[in-house]
Amino acid sequence: MTEPQDRRELIVATAAEMFARKGIRSTTVREIADSVGVLSGSLYHYFSSKDEIVKEILMGFLAAIQDRYGEVLAQGQDASQTLRAVVLASLRVAKQQPDATVIYQNELRYLRETPQYKEVQAAAADVQRVWAGVIERGVADGTFRDDISPRIFHRLIRDAVWLSGRGQHSDAGYSTERLADAITSIFLQGFAARPGIGASQSDEVPAQTP
Amino acid sequence: MTEPQDRRELIVATAAEMFARKGIRSTTVREIADSVGVLSGSLYHYFSSKDEIVKEILMGFLAAIQDRYGEVLAQGQDASQTLRAVVLASLRVAKQQPDATVIYQNELRYLRETPQYKEVQAAAADVQRVWAGVIERGVADGTFRDDISPRIFHRLIRDAVWLSGRGQHSDAGYSTERLADAITSIFLQGFAARPGIGASQSDEVPAQTP
DNA sequence: GTCTATATTGAGATAGAC
DNA sequence: GTCTATCTCAATATAGAC
Numbered sequence: 001m002t003e004p005q006d007r008r009e010l011i012v013a014t015a016a017e018m019f020a021r022k023g024i025r026s027t028t029v030r031e032i033a034d035s036v037g038v039l040s041g042s043l044y045h046y047f048s049s050k051d052e053i054v055k056e057i058l059m060g061f062l063a064a065i066q067d068r069y070g071e072v073l074a075q076g077q078d079a080s081q082t083l084r085a086v087v088l089a090s091l092r093v094a095k096q097q098p099d100a101t102v103i104y105q106n107e108l109r110y111l112r113e114t115p116q117y118k119e120v121q122a123a124a125a126d127v128q129r130v131w132a133g134v135i136e137r138g139v140a141d142g143t144f145r146d147d148i149s150p151r152i153f154h155r156l157i158r159d160a161v162w163l164s165g166r167g168q169h170s171d172a173g174y175s176t177e178r179l180a181d182a183i184t185s186i187f188l189q190g191f192a193a194r195p196g197i198g199a200s201q202s203d204e205v206p207a208q209t210p
Numbered sequence: 211m212t213e214p215q216d217r218r219e220l221i222v223a224t225a226a227e228m229f230a231r232k233g234i235r236s237t238t239v240r241e242i243a244d245s246v247g248v249l250s251g252s253l254y255h256y257f258s259s260k261d262e263i264v265k266e267i268l269m270g271f272l273a274a275i276q277d278r279y280g281e282v283l284a285q286g287q288d289a290s291q292t293l294r295a296v297v298l299a300s301l302r303v304a305k306q307q308p309d310a311t312v313i314y315q316n317e318l319r320y321l322r323e324t325p326q327y328k329e330v331q332a333a334a335a336d337v338q339r340v341w342a343g344v345i346e347r348g349v350a351d352g353t354f355r356d357d358i359s360p361r362i363f364h365r366l367i368r369d370a371v372w373l374s375g376r377g378q379h380s381d382a383g384y385s386t387e388r389l390a391d392a393i394t395s396i397f398l399q400g401f402a403a404r405p406g407i408g409a410s411q412s413d414e415v416p417a418q419t420p
Numbered sequence: 421g422t423c424t425a426t427a428t429t430g431a432g433a434t435a436g437a438c
Numbered sequence: 439g440t441c442t443a444t445c446t447c448a449a450t451a452t453a454g455a456c
Contacts, residue, residue, distance in 0.1 A: 007421085023319045025235050028449060042422050044451070109233045109316055148392045149384065156396065159373050160366050174359065182358045186366065190400020217439085238431060252440050254433070 008046045011036055015053045016099035024054060024107050051116060054103075058111075061100035062123035064093050069130045079138030080188060086134060087161055088180040094165040095176045101165030131158050144191045157187050218256045221246055225263045226309035234264060234317050261326060264313075268321075271310035272333035274303050279340045289348030290398060296344060297371055298390040304375040305386045311375030341368050354401050367397050 014035045018027040029050050033040040047053050068089035072082060094101040104124075111117045135154050138144040144153065160183055174182070224245045228237040239260050243250040257263050278299035282292060304311040314334075321327045345364050348354040354363070370393055384392070 022323060026320075026323060029451085030449080038421090039423060040450085041424080041452080045421060048451095050450070106319055110236075113232055113236060148396065152384070152389070152392050153396070155373070156370050156393070159369055163365070163369050174362070179362070182362055183366070186358065186363070186400040187396070188400075189402075190396040190398075192399075239433085240431080248439090249441055250432085251434080251442080255439060258433095260432070 007036075007038075011043060011046055012053060012056055013099075016057045016103065019054065019057070019107075020099035020102040024050075024103070024110055051114065055117065055120060057100050058104060058120050059123065061093070061097050061104060062120070062127060064097065065090065065127050066123070068093060069127070073130070079134060079141060079143045082134050083138065083157075083188070084180070084184045086130065087157070087184050088177070090161045091164060091176045091180045091183075094162070098165055101162065105162050105166055128158075142193055145193050148191070153187075153191055157183070157191075160187070217246075217248075221253060221256055222263060222266055223309075226267045226313065229264065229267070229317075230309035230312040234313070234320055261324065265327070265330060267310050268314060268330050269333065271303070271307050271314060272330070272337060274307065275300065275337055276333070278303060279337070283340070289344060289351060289353045292344050293348065293367075293398070294390070294394045296340065297367070297394050298387070300371045301374060301386045301390045301393075304372070308375055311372065315372050315376055338368075352403055355403050358401070363397075363401055367393070367401075370397070 011032065015027070015032045018032060018035065029043055030040045032053075033043050036043075047056075069086060072085040072089055075082075075085070077085065111120060132150070132154055135144065135150050135157075139146050139150050144150075164179060164183070221242065225237070225242045228242060228245065239253055240250045242263075243253050246253075253263075257266075279296060282295040282299055285292075285295070287295065321330060342360070342364055345354065345360050345367075349356050349360050354360075374389060374393070
């Protein structure tokens with residue numbers, strides 16, 4: 001997050017940092033106000049509720065993602081290149097908005113159980129659709145293995161990317177680009193179609209009970 | 211969880227289901243009591259606090275994991291086989307205790323911020339150590355790529371496995387064994403050392419900025 | 421735009437009768 | 439062992455003065 005100009009932005013940035021560190025529920029509006037340097041009542045001059053602050057954080061995050069994904073898709077690259085670009089785009093947003101990334105990951109439950117987050121839910125679904133689209137395309141054109149469900153692959157790589165936000169500090173020294181390369185390298189190698197394996201035989205990994 | 215015999219077990223099982231579905235914080239003791247069919251005060255005959263219930267759920271979960279990992283390590287297999295066995299063992303526990311698995315994944319934050327969970331933290335650290343050990347062994351003996359940090363690999367596969375609990379319903383039709391095979395297949399292929407790549411050159415993936 | 425003061429609600433926990 | 443009744447506390451939110 002860039003240096004907050006006005007008080008409203010300062011509130012959002014401060015709240016984001018605390019929500020990411022301690023969770024939304026266990027961060028009180030009084031604590032946010034303390035950190036900002038005002039009293040709790042004053043926050044309600046800018047926001048009508050605590051959830052409005054959460055919404056502003058997450059919608060900004062999801063909008064940034066959609067922006068970058070739009071650029072990636074506009075390039076019309078093949079499945080492998082697009083997947084790599086999507087991973088890199090995601091990690092760049094994660095780097096730019098680390099607090100929002102952590103909140104998004106950690107509070108999916110909270111967001112779902114709070115009714116007024118329809119808007120956020122919808123934006124999140126759009127993001128999911130981009131991932132699913134790239135993967136399906138790669139499986140269809142033979143770039144990716146067809147012996148493993150695209151759903152599984154989708155979940156694995158999506159979680160791998162977004163959870164990287166959570167582990168940022170522990171990955172110190174790994175630049176965004178390096179991390180993106182590591183993740184895509186592992187998954188593209190792991191999910192690469194291998195000649196003679198897959199479509200020709202059964203279409204799933206055979207059960208194997210050691 | 212097996213069919214609860216006595217009231218105490220019923221409380222634990224009911225609470226686990228609700229904690230997994232709605233989160234610990236947003237499940238009230240009154241709701242648990244309602245589901246069990248008693249009034250909230252009655253719960254305190256069995257447990258001295260809500261957190262005691264949480265503790266019982268998670269310690270049972272972690273003990274089951276440690277049991278199975280112990281058996282796996284006792285077999286003295288090589289790194290690939292051990293990793294596969296650890297994944298399978300984890301998924302079996304996840305299948306047997308799906309609620310605890312979800313709680314463990316979703317509430318790491320809550321567990322860390324609640325002081326009295328030292329015991330749970332310690333057990334969780336032991337589990338982590340098994341994963342790290344297998345991976346380090348595989349990297350050391352040349353089974354796994356050494357051009358990617360073991361920390362990264364550790365995080366990726368660990369999250370992939372435990373998050374599978376979260377996606378259970380959406381993976382319908384994938385048996386535990388099939389899912390274990392899919393995950394190990396992707397990661398062993400993705401993380402396999404390739405002759406001529408790695409140690410000989412640089413020891414990290416080169417930065418690459420598209 | 422910020423403060424003081426307070427209303428309101430919801431949750432965990434307890435005491436003691438049955 | 440369960441219930442009724444209630445305590446206590448913390449948190450969101452509001453009203454109105456400055």
